[in-house]
Amino acid sequence: MSDRDARFAEAGRLAQMLVDIARQAMADFAGTVAELGLPVPLARAIVLLSTPAPMRDLAEQLNCDRSYITSLADQLEQRGLVERVTGEDRRIKLLALTSAGRAMRDQISAAVAERNMILLRLSGAERKRLAPLLEKLLHDPSTTDREIP
Amino acid sequence: MSDRDARFAEAGRLAQMLVDIARQAMADFAGTVAELGLPVPLARAIVLLSTPAPMRDLAEQLNCDRSYITSLADQLEQRGLVERVTGEDRRIKLLALTSAGRAMRDQISAAVAERNMILLRLSGAERKRLAPLLEKLLHDPSTTDREIP
DNA sequence: TATTGTTATACTCTATAACTATA
């Protein structure tokens, strides 16, 4: 196997591990919020609503269509977790957590933090080493600036 | 903010980054295989079929129900990428890549390797530092063996 | 009786297009 192939293979394994770890983390999140009776999309929205936000903004943060936010908002309203608040610009509706919604948000945060895999499995020193690597992976240095000979 | 809270917050950020990076990697994979005309679930199955495997095994590796594998197998067969081969135990059907399937698998592997974010964004030294951290996150040291004071 | 795969069916997540109200 050429040097190049070896590097490809090694990087492939790392990428696979990364995806598997994230899958595990997402499954953990799903399990955690399921115990609170929440489907994942509703829980994600609640977590983002630390402060009232226009539905449009939520669509951007969740990376989905505005029409889907309508559906999420309907479900959250039915559960009494958010209310729609008409904005100053009367086209805009803010989603605001109700007190039940805030309580739910606190429960989610606490439960998620407690089971955070990174805290459970890595020491402080290891977390310090991990952070800059993740930063670099996340903040695309334009992707094309490194050569693969 | 207490020390404990600070650690929770920091670990939360790391977990979020990890999930975001994986999402990016998965989107890259989806884009790559879309160029080859494949939906993600079919591509994932093809990648796993380096050697013929019972449908039951595939279900386990893809972490889904056997009935769904039936549906994937139907679609792959229609595209001429796999064939069902009855096993020695005649209840079992192996999925085996056809030559077109093997060609597709090679194409996927090459395209994915070329765009591997880890290769594009991390140096060899950085990859060396990342590997043991991912190993540790992946191979659950029973999750409960570390205390969170 | 237990296991493998199949069928029929249904649910969740999400998008698209056309619409309404406001700006």
Add this chain to the structure above:
DNA sequence: TATAGTTATAGAGTATAACAATA
């Protein structure tokens, strides 16, 4: 006319339950 949200509808991905064939 452009933007925010809504409605109706549809598609992908996946599961559940009942079933057939084989062990």
